[in-house]
Amino acid sequence: MKSAVIVFPASNCDRDAKVALEQMTGKTPAMVWHQDSELPDVDLVVLPGGFSYGDYLRCGAMASQSAVMRSVKAHADKGGMVLGVCNGFQVLTESHMLPGALMRNAALKFVCKPVGLEVQETQSGFTRKYESGQRVTFPVAHGEGSYFADEETLDRLEGENRVAFRYAKGENPNGAARDIAGILSEKRNVLGLMPHPERVVDDVLGGTDGRGLFQSLIEALS
Amino acid sequence: MTKITPAMVKEHGLSESEYQKILDLMGREPSFVELGIFSVMWSEHCSYKSTRAHLKKLPTKAPWVIQGPGENAGVIDIGDGDAAIFKMESHNHPSFIEPYQGAATGVGGIMRDVFTMGARPIAMMNALRFGEPSHPKTRHLVSGVVSGIGGYGNCMGVPTVGGEVNFHPSYNGNILVNAMCVGLARQDKIFLSAAKGAGNPVVYVGSKTGRDGIHGATMASAEFDDASEEKRPTVQVGDPFTEKLLLEACLELMATDAIIAIQDMGAAGLTSSSAEMGDKGGSGIELDLDKVPQRETNMTAYEMMLSESQERMLAVLRPGREAQAEAIFKKWELDFAVIGITTDTSRLVVKHKGKVEADMPITALSDAAPIYERPYTEREAQTGEPAYDKSKPVLASLKAILASPDMASRRWVWEQYDHTVMADTVQVPGGDAAVVRIHGTQKALAITTDVTPRYCRPDPFEGGKQAVAEAWRNLTAVGALPLAVTDNLNYGNPQKPEIMWEIVAGIDGIGAACRALDFPVIGGNCSLYNETNGEGILPTPAIGAVGLMKDVTKMATVAFKRAGDVVILIGETKGHLGQSIYLREIEGQEEGAAPKVDLGTEKKHGDFVRGLIEAGRVDTVHDVSDGGLLVAIAEMAMPRGIGASVGMAGLAEAIPFWFGEDQARYCLAAPFAEAEKIVAEARAAFITVAELGKTGGDKLTLDNKDSVAITDLKAGFESWFPNFMAGEEIPVTN
Amino acid sequence: MKARVFITLKNGVLDPQGKAIGHALNGLGFGSVGEVRQGKVIDLELSGSDQAKAKDELKAMCEKLLANTVVEKYEIELKP
Numbered sequence A: 001m002k003s004a005v006i007v008f009p010a011s012n013c014d015r016d017a018k019v020a021l022e023q024m025t026g027k028t029p030a031m032v033w034h035q036d037s038e039l040p041d042v043d044l045v046v047l048p049g050g051f052s053y054g055d056y057l058r059c060g061a062m063a064s065q066s067a068v069m070r071s072v073k074a075h076a077d078k079g080g081m082v083l084g085v086c087n088g089f090q091v092l093t094e095s096h097m098l099p100g101a102l103m104r105n106a107a108l109k110f111v112c113k114p115v116g117l118e119v120q121e122t123q124s125g126f127t128r129k130y131e132s133g134q135r136v137t138f139p140v141a142h143g144e145g146s147y148f149a150d151e152e153t154l155d156r157l158e159g160e161n162r163v164a165f166r167y168a169k170g171e172n173p174n175g176a177a178r179d180i181a182g183i184l185s186e187k188r189n190v191l192g193l194m195p196h197p198e199r200v201v202d203d204v205l206g207g208t209d210g211r212g213l214f215q216s217l218i219e220a221l222s
Numbered sequence B: 001m002t003k004i005t006p007a008m009v010k011e012h013g014l015s016e017s018e019y020q021k022i023l024d025l026m027g028r029e030p031s032f033v034e035l036g037i038f039s040v041m042w043s044e045h046c047s048y049k050s051t052r053a054h055l056k057k058l059p060t061k062a063p064w065v066i067q068g069p070g071e072n073a074g075v076i077d078i079g080d081g082d083a084a085i086f087k088m089e090s091h092n093h094p095s096f097i098e099p100y101q102g103a104a105t106g107v108g109g110i111m112r113d114v115f116t117m118g119a120r121p122i123a124m125m126n127a128l129r130f131g132e133p134s135h136p137k138t139r140h141l142v143s144g145v146v147s148g149i150g151g152y153g154n155c156m157g158v159p160t161v162g163g164e165v166n167f168h169p170s171y172n173g174n175i176l177v178n179a180m181c182v183g184l185a186r187q188d189k190i191f192l193s194a195a196k197g198a199g200n201p202v203v204y205v206g207s208k209t210g211r212d213g214i215h216g217a218t219m220a221s222a223e224f225d226d227a228s229e230e231k232r233p234t235v236q237v238g239d240p241f242t243e244k245l246l247l248e249a250c251l252e253l254m255a256t257d258a259i260i261a262i263q264d265m266g267a268a269g270l271t272s273s274s275a276e277m278g279d280k281g282g283s284g285i286e287l288d289l290d291k292v293p294q295r296e297t298n299m300t301a302y303e304m305m306l307s308e309s310q311e312r313m314l315a316v317l318r319p320g321r322e323a324q325a326e327a328i329f330k331k332w333e334l335d336f337a338v339i340g341i342t343t344d345t346s347r348l349v350v351k352h353k354g355k356v357e358a359d360m361p362i363t364a365l366s367d368a369a370p371i372y373e374r375p376y377t378e379r380e381a382q383t384g385e386p387a388y389d390k391s392k393p394v395l396a397s398l399k400a401i402l403a404s405p406d407m408a409s410r411r412w413v414w415e416q417y418d419h420t421v422m423a424d425t426v427q428v429p430g431g432d433a434a435v436v437r438i439h440g441t442q443k444a445l446a447i448t449t450d451v452t453p454r455y456c457r458p459d460p461f462e463g464g465k466q467a468v469a470e471a472w473r474n475l476t477a478v479g480a481l482p483l484a485v486t487d488n489l490n491y492g493n494p495q496k497p498e499i500m501w502e503i504v505a506g507i508d509g510i511g512a513a514c515r516a517l518d519f520p521v522i523g524g525n526c527s528l529y530n531e532t533n534g535e536g537i538l539p540t541p542a543i544g545a546v547g548l549m550k551d552v553t554k555m556a557t558v559a560f561k562r563a564g565d566v567v568i569l570i571g572e573t574k575g576h577l578g579q580s581i582y583l584r585e586i587e588g589q590e591e592g593a594a595p596k597v598d599l600g601t602e603k604k605h606g607d608f609v610r611g612l613i614e615a616g617r618v619d620t621v622h623d624v625s626d627g628g629l630l631v632a633i634a635e636m637a638m639p640r641g642i643g644a645s646v647g648m649a650g651l652a653e654a655i656p657f658w659f660g661e662d663q664a665r666y667c668l669a670a671p672f673a674e675a676e677k678i679v680a681e682a683r684a685a686f687i688t689v690a691e692l693g694k695t696g697g698d699k700l701t702l703d704n705k706d707s708v709a710i711t712d713l714k715a716g717f718e719s720w721f722p723n724f725m726a727g728e729e730i731p732v733t734n
Numbered sequence C: 001m002k003a004r005v006f007i008t009l010k011n012g013v014l015d016p017q018g019k020a021i022g023h024a025l026n027g028l029g030f031g032s033v034g035e036v037r038q039g040k041v042i043d044l045e046l047s048g049s050d051q052a053k054a055k056d057e058l059k060a061m062c063e064k065l066l067a068n069t070v071v072e073k074y075e076i077e078l079k080p
Helices: A014-025 A067-077 A087-094 A151-159 A211-221 B006-011 B016-026 B032-041 B092-097 B099-115 B138-156 B226-234 B240-254 B269-281 B301-306 B322-331 B394-402 B460-478 B497-516 B581-586 B599-614 B629-637 B654-659 B672-684 B710-726 C016-027 C051-066
Strands: A003-007 A030-033 A044-047 A081-085 A101-103 A111-119 A135-142 A146-148 A163-167 A180-184 A190-193 B065-067 B074-077 B082-090 B120-130 B160-167 B176-186 B201-206 B259-264 B284-288 B312-317 B335-343 B347-352 B355-361 B425-427 B434-437 B444-450 B481-490 B521-527 B540-549 B566-570 B620-623 B644-646 B666-670 B689-695 B699-702 B706-709 C002-009 C039-045 C072-079
Touching (some): A044 A067, A044 A087, A067 A081, A087 A190, A146 A180, B016 B032, B016 B355, B032 B269, B032 B301, B032 B355, B074 B521, B082 B444, B082 B521, B092 B099, B092 B176, B099 B120, B099 B138, B099 B176, B099 B240, B120 B240, B120 B540, B138 B160, B138 B176, B138 B710, B176 B444, B176 B481, B176 B540, B201 B322, B240 B312, B240 B322, B259 B269, B269 B284, B269 B301, B269 B335, B269 B347, B301 B347, B322 B335, B394 B629, B394 B699, B394 B710, B444 B460, B460 B497, B460 B540, B460 B599, B460 B620, B481 B497, B497 B599, B566 B599, B581 B654, B599 B666, B629 B644, B629 B710, B699 B710, C051 C072
Parallel strands (some): B120 B160, B284 B347, B644 B699
Antiparallel strands (some): A111 A135, A163 A180, A180 A190, B065 B074, B201 B312, B201 B335, B259 B312, B284 B335, B347 B355, B434 B444, B566 B666, B699 B706, C002 C039, C002 C072
């Protein structure tokens, strides 16, 4: 499995994503600078967490207009897989590669803590190694992670089984609509999620629940 | 040329005798720009004029110290060619005026101090002190400071892994925001600020210069009065995005060999960075202010020299490397300009629009800066054991203490900090010390900040000792070998003899403890004049400390992990209640003597406990400090909801036994067979040790009689902070 | 030419910040305050003097970057 991690000037989980990919796949991902308009030949593109361009206007707004995002869209259009974590998820919605928007947390505060999730959908290249309904714990670390979409869109996401991860009962950290933590694109090759699976692949760091996501990708892409 | 009047001199915070000294050094009347430069360089903040004579007494050397005080940050050897670089610094006054930006720029400033030396920041800590919770401004300040620290650190992608938050009325008008940054570098890639050699280009990188925070350094050296809130427009605004770019660009440039010296522009901006680089390199610096990237129009030389715009650095390059450096800064979309050159004149020369605005010997700003041996008088000691009601039920008091402002969980605070970014945080906030793995290795750094200001008021010497000892103990309790200290000395007005005594005795106490514990001071910061309307703060010499753990898998944490473990107390309990949390929270008294720290015992007990952790024999350790033994046991029980049944040992009175704050104590839990061995070994080593009981169940039971559910304790412990912060918005008058 | 762009949340989109402001105002004794919605203002300086063209351009800017039309609406004000 060949992968690339996109690096925006204020990405800050790019190294974490790289380390997790190295650890899980045994291969070093290509680190792609935001001004590069060409992507290397890869199976998976990761949009990491961080603040892309400072995120002063709206999280991910400026990143969605960057040179590299045109190539990421093209990659997804061809069926290539794209994983957006945290700021990466925000970039994906701002780029309209995923529906809806990520809004300021309901409590108006940044929140960093482990959060219980339910794997809702296992029919995807990102989640096939999990059990349906499996309870996992990933940390969240964001100020604007409250997923919003109109009722019609939410109904469609649920109807098409595109809600990949939901916050477990009572664990919704940001007021997201219908406890949505992560969603799939229509073609199920793009996943955006607020919690950080790449921070839970190492036992010393308090959990390995994120491994399933990488193992799913390895299986799907081999 | 502007004629300098006595009013101008006064406005610049310079005394008559200081101005006379300037006249003598210059041999003429200074220009207005020169007066501004003197005022910031001779301010308490930059010159340490009240404390320099005393700070010299601190121990600063050890075989593992690579760089002691005097640079942007201290450096220690952590093996394998790696170095840890760290420092703590205050941003008290700006944070009181504008809590979000004050705290944010405090974080940004200390990060620059660390990455200017070639290190990538890997962890942030902070020590915060606020006024009493009921004060109308406290909530607003807590909220602003916490979100400012988070807003900056989170964007930088550096985990904020812990710290301290205390409340006390003495901080009502003068909060303390002390931020600490720890970075990692290779020992052969450390950058210093000595601008050696003449004819080298001086380059300016980072953000543009505006009229931000002009005279911030002198503001930080003057007492507050209510009118100072009108100074808001001069508070600096932080831009963490630019700082992130600056960090990456600097580290990229540092990977080349283009840099001779580099220094961040912190307090007193261009003035102090150029003067310090020239001073340390023994060279002169000539600046052409027309070349300085400017954000505002018509800025004067005075404004540019004193601006405290954030996210800027000054570097001296090897000649001919300008293009290489410029390419890196352009890639990161940062300003880059050659604004001067080093000379062999040892003078700071500032030109603007074809005019020489300043021309002064650099030593006049550094070595010749005034040093004061200010007079000090000891305050009468508070002695004797305060009275308390012996009949008060112990567990009810425990519950009240756990739900009190200073003892309740700080989760509300640290959940707003991204503490797991960089994927190396092995011990998150809430334990004795934070533990951050050295990326790609099994090694880790343990980090803590500590001071107990309520001990420092009655006994600044013992309080200084205790701050160091507690930091040392906290590092030990996770299994780390304590290596070095950065101090952040927050005190009142040094021109008052009693305050000066607090400072002198505090430094003496810190020095004594650092010497005894082999724990050198490698950097620090003084913040004086922390008073409002004549009210002094509690003396608060915050100690930031770093220790090394060779094998992170052996790390101990405070949480009870198994039922059936034996609870062991290391150290002697005499039941010292003076200045204790118990006395303050339950009896409403801030009375008595502070507990004494026996440094020999401290070392002996700590080395014993660390040996057990390093050998993989115990994984459950908590230092016994604020609140005493029963609070420590409750803190061990709450994380996983594992209870314990414990009883008294060696003392007849319950309240002093459970709540006394005797020093040099640790509480451990280990399975029976191991516990028996530990107790025997401790006795053989003449260490006071006691078996208090066993873990298990979901209650905390005392002497097989009274008990309380752990969930009950936890409810109060976890709810105080969120409840306090959720209270009705209190009107803020500003 | 100077332009001012107002960006606010669409009706029906939850605005926790607005809610918090309303709550605080009530707490300060401004009992008359009902619902509060907040947004942002962006001031721009534009070259040229063709108002119609500027308006079209500003609209494009809003659609493309300044507003997230999934949740936000915008208004444009032009001052010659």
